[in-house]
Amino acid sequence: MTKLSSDSIIYISEVMMPHKANVAGNIHGGEIIKMMDSAAYASARRYARSNVVTARIDEVEFHLPIMIGDLVTCTAQVVYVGTSSMEVVVTVDVEDLEAEGKKRALSAYFTMVALDKKGKPAHIATLELKTPEEEKAFAEGQKRYEIHKQRKTR
Secondary structure (H helix, E strand, O other): OEEEHHHHOEEEEEEOOHHHEOOOOEEOHHHHHHHHHHHHHHHHHHHHOOEEEEEEEEEEEEOOOOEOOOEEEEEEEEEEEOOOEEEEEEEEEEEOOOOOOEEEEEEEEEEEEEEOOOOOEOOOOEEEOOOHHHHHHHHHHHHHHHHHHHHHHO
């Protein structure tokens, strides 16, 4: 069985409130990573149609600060699928609601593992690639997967 990567696209948006910030009004990075993890979970769970857990977060890059009152939108999509694991790319766009335009604030790769009812890794559907962009993202995800696999066996 195969599935399209578009079956896994999830958007989560939230206006940042003061309880998530430091005294200067900057939103704590951990709050954003928690939001990203929730988006990655929903994306992977929708794709796998089973419970999933976060196994790894790679290459978290903060590009700009997020402030109280900003609208934050996380976009998550499965880009690589192995036997039971998936790589989900999560991007975070931020929008000052008093100005126009969105900016990329953050991005990361989440490795999620599908689990069966007994909590064991579950086999998931193959990813069907439709566009050159999807093929490129899959190849890059496969490279990261192989690098991590090699590190584990050392």
